[in-house]
Amino acid sequence: MSDTNNLVMDLPVPSSLLDIGAQGLIGKPLSRSEGPLKVTGRATYSAEYAIPDLAYGYLVGAKFGRGKITRVDADAVRGLPGVIDVITDFATFIRNPQQGGESKAPAQGVKDVQYFGEIVAIVLAESYEAARDAGERLVVEYEEAEGRFDFEALKADSEKGTFNNIPGYFHQGDLDRAVADAHASVDVVYTTPSQNSAAMEPHASIAVWEEGTLTLYGSYQMPSSDKLQLAKALGVSAKKVRIIAVYIGGGFGSKLGVAPESVAAAVAAKQLGRPIKAVMTRPQVFETTVRRASTEQRVRFSVDAEARLTGVGHETKTSNLPGESFFEPAGVGTHFAYPGDNRVINHDIVRLNLLLAGSMRAPGEASGMMATEAALDELCHKIGLDPIEFWRRNEPKEAPEEKVPWSTRQLLRCMEEGAERFGWDVRNPEPAQVRDGEWLVGMGMAAAVRSNMLMKSAATVSIDPDGRATIATDMTDIGTGTYTILGQIAGELLGLPLDRISVNLGDTNSPPGAGSGGSWGAGSSGSSVYLACERLRERLAAAMGCVPDELTLKDGIATARNRQIALAELVGEGLEATGQIAPGDMETQRKQASYGAHFAEVGVNATTGEVRVRRMLGVFSAGRILNAKTARSQCLGGMTFGIGAALTEDLVHDPRNGKVVNHDLGEYHVPVNADVPQLEVHFLTERDQFANPLQAKGIGELGISGAGAAIGNAVFNATGIRVRDYPITLDKLLDQLPPI
Template identity: 40%
Template sequence: MSTGAVGRAYPRLEGPAKVTGTARYAVEYPVDGVTYGWAVPSAVVRGRITRIDTTEALASPGVLAVVHHGNAPRMAPGPQPELRLLQEPTVHYRGQYVAVVVATSLEAAREGARLVRIDYDTGPHSTVLTDDHPGLYKPDQVNPSYPTDTAEGDFDAGYAAAPVQVDVTYRTPAYHNNPMEPHATTAQWHDGRLLVHDSTQGATPVRATLAELFELPQESIRVVAEHVGGGFGSKGYAKASVVLAALAARHVDRPVKLALTRQQLFGPVGYRTPTIQRVRLAADTDGRLTAICHDAISQTSTVREFAEQTAVYTRSMYAAPHRRTTHRLVRLDVPTPFWMRAPGECPGAYALESAVDELAIAVGIDPVELRVRNDTAVDPDQGRPFTSRNLVACLRDGAQRFGWAGRDPSPRSRRDGRWLIGTGMAGSSYPARARPSTATATARSDGSFLVQINATDIGTGARTAIWQVAADALGVPPERVEIRIGDSALPTAALAGGSMGTASWSWAVIRAAQALREKLRDGGPPTDEVTAEADTTEEVGGQPALPRYAYGAQFVEVRVDADTGEVRLNRMLGVFAAGRVVNPTTARSQLIGGMTMGLSMALHEEGLLDERYGDWVNHDLATYHITGCADVESIEAYWLDERDDELNPAGVKGIGEIGIVGAAAAVANAVHHATGVRIRELPIRLDKLIGVSDLA
């Protein structure tokens, strides 16, 4: 019996703790005898360490040890080769951690790191992605396990025969994850057991990785992540900070706190790969697509392959009889790229949705109407009906709310003094996934309930959403429910990533609550605690392989200074179809956050690599610009009431990533409408638009 908890805008459960400073993050736990670690990065791109001189560092006050490949505890080969840190003298990329200094204070550790002297033998390196790189190859699959290439029909013939053709190439730079809380860990060993407080999106996978590296049973490792200050995907699995902290703590036999600096987040923790994307679209004179091809090139490291699924977005978004997608990869002497909010779909949508806008102009059809004409109820990739597809409803509702009707499609058709005004839009989609999880629900003799699951709240409001779902499933007011999450000692659960957290965790919580209610069916409150547990592995694995997606439509108005090329956002509006919304407040926050991040991608963010030194030259927030509050004058997010019975018991799709998908394209399309200049390489900076007043 529902109590109406789901769908209400409850404030976050952890809000008071956060605003009063009592919520503890990874390196804020008090620990007796604690020491501090400072990571030492390599100063060369590619080579081999020939000598490490630690004399000065060890003589520095407070320094206890310098851990490096010559004295570090040995680790077994693990699932991620780049995590076998301090095991060998080989350097694969600049910034690779080659030592860690442990000291009695953070300041002493930092000074000790400055005093470590390292000599290298260096070799030639390659660090720049190009479309003609001799090392281009076809990976076996793309993240997470999609086919590398797909083909349906005869694209070449279909494209050649079409009366309207678009053939364009788009480029996106490297983008860097910058969560509020950096990657940080407190590690301590006790009698062969490892306790870790880590800033992670999933305590379960971190425990599994550490168990493999240190050759321990998982029961000997506990990972706690009660509060996490963001991640954007970069904390999806174990990263260097947790391994270095554990290594250092074992070496000095004392607890170690280690937090990466802001500058150190640019590289070894993962970043969004640069892309080169060629999109070819063919259509008839009515704007109906007849052929689609999306070729994507990205980079990976020489240490571990990560192939981003850039063209996968195109496989299911719009229908055409002739379709082809390809992915090619280059191994470079750089850190391994990794997840960043909507990996693959985000840059892929920028290219496809920009190309669709160019097609709309070429065929003379409104870009909203063009998308409506190419909608499909059947997934072009799988050949099966979507469980729900409300893209057209999002397009129609968004256009009405935005005031799209009557828009003059001609570029440079609106002006306010020296400001050129333009509007643009784009579609959005993102897979709706769920992963197996376990949970327990306990009834207490005082009439309260305890629900436990190793979910992770990285600042999204997940803790509160699970609490609301649990209350509804138990049929009691939320105030009678206590939630415990963020600890590998709790029932195993999916990580917070891929927009699958709430769907996965809610599924397990609902099943545990149902099992508990069945146990309590014949009586009132128990005299002793009664616990029921649930494991959704079999149920999730038995789901039919149907195409499940969230959808959206984003609309943007910009103004561009005709003299300087400065771009400012006037307003941004998105409408989304993402299943059942558990908490309107946190949902709106997630959608607006994603849209803002897409705006940042379009206008501000760009990782600049110096190919001579193989390092990011703008590795701080002073020079790597991100969108701030002053850049967002008006932003609105709405959603449709959507029911999809083929999803999960909670009926949710996940909203952490759909907001960023398509946002950059909507901005780029608006800039083109304002200026008549099509920028196909992000970000859209004023140097690419300066002098637009001189254009006809």
């Protein structure tokens, strides 16, 4: 018998059960519970399920940027050995992936091609080799049409962004006046390129129909909403779709919504009456999943004679496909990071025929803070003020726009602790003064902010007659550590060691979880497990004849009123409870975010302009840290994404047809081991009672926010060169390097 413990976050939770648990699991640097499976190759990812009678599907993309398909010469390849069929369902195939969390189908219809690489057909064969061969030979005839490919040429023709987590347009006071009256100001334009999440596992789906019900083994971050999108796209009831995503080889936003391979595999499997496996090639991942959109950001800061901010301007031009409302919300962090009475934070969208623009790790803050934190460094340099001193004078007491209190905000503490640990005091603020052999050496720092979100999430926790607990939710673990932290939460509250807890994730037959995105996974999904366990504790207390406060649960033994009973005995035929969390008034009554500070030391080669990150350190505050080991790893990952964004990552679109020129990992340069020094990560102790019952906040995206700016600022300190066009590649430094 299951009952449900619901909590809407309308009130703070000042005392968390995690602090009275006796098991001692929470916060500990425990190794991932699924680790032994991953390191031995036994963890099963989407493309790896052994399904009987499976046929292979090879996706075929348009080799033109805009136009209409007139004919697909399927007959020419149908006769090839091993080839079964060519499926072209122009109406049902999806044009591009869906954005995360949507309940409706993505844009459908592929006869009218909107971008280079759009998936228009799937070739089915008995072997992968036969499918690939036929797919490469398949002739798709088309009439080319004029497209919009060149951001630079078309950027004047834009439309205002409509609401996307934040308003597209926001203004307060009179920024122009503030700048005109300022003691000092900066007015600079930064650009960031398109980027790709480039998760190591390519998007993959195996579609299996049985008696009108589809099971899709798909590499997806948010199965409960992905299921709705897939059902809508296929025109079937959501009850007839099940998504299984037990292990996901990275996502970073690229697997939030269903992607073209899922619908193509499902359509083909239904038509053929056999299971179909469709895996994107690496170039297809780059061409037809999702990009972080390029931006052009005008940043203005104005200060008075005491260096207090009087004005903040952050105006972003970005791009997306026709009909897609998502815009890269570069100003999302600006709304609350910086005070100043006079404010303009705007976003304009240029319609372009390029692959979908959507969420990639920290949409908004990641590219936005590369501009604002660099512009702030420019301002500090101009007025001769250390950036940390600038923040001391400007740290706002409350959210500058909503005028509500912070839930917590330890930005300055992060900076001060980071400065001490990093040795910031030895930095020479005068650029291009430090030399180490052939290297110009500089230090830079930047703030990190990332909004905290809570999403509706449910989980069921049961205790079996043998005293083992099982957690079930369709929440996912994309490398974030969900398996481990959910086990830790349940173990802490139920008094069970991790090896007596099973965590079953990524199956939409389980209660709907928040999914992995927006750094909300641990807080939301963890709270649902917390709530289920809270209810189980009540039931266990009742069985012990006491109130929950009197109950101590440890190592599978319940203790109360001088009695000890094994959990296995206490639960009889077993207990089960469901927990469900939902956001409430705390979302608006407190401004919730995670904070941090990045410090970087770079060497810039005096002759070649090559930039190497020599040291990098981050201090973060994100509420309660649930697992010190996996949380640190999340920050390492974020900081490394920051290194890539600052120095190497640049998705290049051919301005003639929109084709992604560098559509593989040899040409799109993500950081490799030798690009990343032994990064240092530190956490401040914090509890956020306004966030959720765990008092924990998101951490997966905090590490990237501001990281790239710290590196750019270090390059300026090393060389005196301010590169406002990311990434900072050597060609942008070479002609301005100081004389040797």
